[in-house]
Amino acid sequence: MIRDFFYYNPVKIVFGEGKLNEAGTYAQAYGKKAVIVTTGNFFKESGLVDRLQKILKVSGIDSLHFPDVDPNPLNTQIDKGAALAKAAGCDMVIGLGGGSAIDAAKGMAIVLGHGKPIWNFCIGENVETISAKTFPIIAITTTSGTGSECTQWAVITNKETAEKPGIGADFTFAKVAIIDPELMASMPPKITAATGFDTLAHSIEAYTAVLSTPITDMFCEEAIRLCGKYLRRAVKNGKDREARNGMAFANSLAGISISVGIVTLCHGLAHSIGGVAGTTHGETLAAMTPATMRFSMKSNPDKYKNITMFLRDEYCTADRYKVEDSIDDVKTLIRDLDLDVPLSKQGLKEKDIEKAADGVINYMGGSITNDPSMPKREDIINIIKQSF
Numbered sequence: 371m372i373r374d375f376f377y378y379n380p381v382k383i384v385f386g387e388g389k390l391n392e393a394g395t396y397a398q399a400y401g402k403k404a405v406i407v408t409t410g411n412f413f414k415e416s417g418l419v420d421r422l423q424k425i426l427k428v429s430g431i432d433s434l435h436f437p438d439v440d441p442n443p444l445n446t447q448i449d450k451g452a453a454l455a456k457a458a459g460c461d462m463v464i465g466l467g468g469g470s471a472i473d474a475a476k477g478m479a480i481v482l483g484h485g486k487p488i489w490n491f492c493i494g495e496n497v498e499t500i501s502a503k504t505f506p507i508i509a510i511t512t513t514s515g516t517g518s519e520c521t522q523w524a525v526i527t528n529k530e531t532a533e534k535p536g537i538g539a540d541f542t543f544a545k546v547a548i549i550d551p552e553l554m555a556s557m558p559p560k561i562t563a564a565t566g567f568d569t570l571a572h573s574i575e576a577y578t579a580v581l582s583t584p585i586t587d588m589f590c591e592e593a594i595r596l597c598g599k600y601l602r603r604a605v606k607n608g609k610d611r612e613a614r615n616g617m618a619f620a621n622s623l624a625g626i627s628i629s630v631g632i633v634t635l636c637h638g639l640a641h642s643i644g645g646v647a648g649t650t651h652g653e654t655l656a657a658m659t660p661a662t663m664r665f666s667m668k669s670n671p672d673k674y675k676n677i678t679m680f681l682r683d684e685y686c687t688a689d690r691y692k693v694e695d696s697i698d699d700v701k702t703l704i705r706d707l708d709l710d711v712p713l714s715k716q717g718l719k720e721k722d723i724e725k726a727a728d729g730v731i732n733y734m735g736g737s738i739t740n741d742p743s744m745p746k747r748e749d750i751i752n753i754i755k756q757s758f
């Protein structure tokens with residue numbers, strides 16, 4: 371019997387090699403002047419920003435480039451970019467890059483629409499509601515990792531408070547997501563590995579979450595299969611078109627899944643540790659996924675057995691596996707991807723372990739209630755220690 375569920379994802383998805391060329395055709399419904407957001411000048415130097423500006427121009431869209439965004443975008447950078455875009459008369463925001471550029475674009479769209487600093491919409495008792503005033507967002511992903519092009523989430527870091535919450539609303543979904551695997555070919559192996567592991571973590575977490583649905587389960591199953599089949603290949607040879615294509619699809623399937631099924635404890639921890647120690651999202655997830663899986667698997671053994679079957683791209687009855695097999699397979703993948711780096715080597719200090727645990731409880735509580743094993747504070751501290 372099909373269980374009750376709620377599902378919503380309004381993103382128009384344009385997928386395929388060369389689809390960047392269609393960006394103007396899709397964007398012209400939403401505005402006349404775009405601010406293009408990137409993390410640094412890499413895409414300016416590679417010619418991608420100029421190429422996009424020309425494509426937009428053909429459809430009558432003017433644009434300006436805002437490159438001053440760090441990986442793990444800061445609230446202050448988002449406010450600055452929105453002020454520049456406002457002064458230039460921009461009426462839509464295009465994120466061109468990985469999750470950081472796309473999330474910064476979402477943040478700027480909120481600020482432009484509401485005329486208030488982004489942190490007002492992030493944390494606190496008086497947190498403001500994100501409304502339909504949010505400017506239109508177009509997401510062009512160049513990593514296969516966060517799935518941000520298909521989610522409503524924007525992850526924003528505040529250096530002053532050392533917090534990194536995820537925010538989002540129905541109005542922060544991109545109007546259009548362009549997923550062009552050709553744009554991912556320039557990712558070096560380290561970024562391919564870290565971002566690809568993020569995709570796998572999204573798929574495992576949304577699949578085993580309290581809020582999982584029959585629709586997102588199908589997407590997660592396929593995303594896990596694609597990660598098992600293609601992530602090693604994409605890391606080994608970035609020019610492997612089939613592998614890039616498979617990971618690009620996995621990325622978006624997993625993104626759609628976390629827009630509905632949301633994430634669980636491992637992501638809550640990755641946000642909090644990222645805020646405290648400025649770590650790289652995918653690397654932090656890799657350090658903690660085995661311990662969080664071990665903690666959570668008891669509450670969902672059948673799904674954990676299935677994860678093994680999907681990762682091995684097998685079709686059989688999952689009863690032939692032990693629940694722990696999924697953890698062993700994920701650990702092997704982590705080693706093969708060179709992501710086997712404990713949190714202590716990623717910059718987390720021992721004195722900050724409790725602070726990191728409290729961050730999850732204080733502002734990523736949804737990741738705890740969405741985890742069927744309902745971890746308590748001491749469980750969270752233990753998981754960090756096991757991954758330290």
Ligand SMILES: NC(=O)c1ccc[n+]([C@@H]2O[C@H](COP(=O)([O-])OP(=O)(O)OC[C@H]3O[C@@H](n4cnc5c(N)ncnc54)[C@H](O)[C@@H]3O)[C@@H](O)[C@H]2O)c1
Pocket residue numbers: 409410412440441442443467468469470471473512513515516517518521522523524525553554555556557558561564565568644651652
């Ligand atoms: N919005 C969401 O749903 C969501 C989900 C998970 C994570 N996140 C957040 O997204 C951020 C991470 O995003 P990410 O993992 O995509 O990495 P990123 O956007 O931070 O990019 C990492 C680095 O790779 C570079 N890069 C991107 N594409 C490239 C390419 N094709 N070739 C060469 N270099 C390239 C970037 O310029 C940057 O220096 C974190 O802040 C994380 O918390 C968001």
Ligand SMILES: [Fe+2]
Pocket residue numbers: 516568572637651
């Ligand atoms: Fe993630």
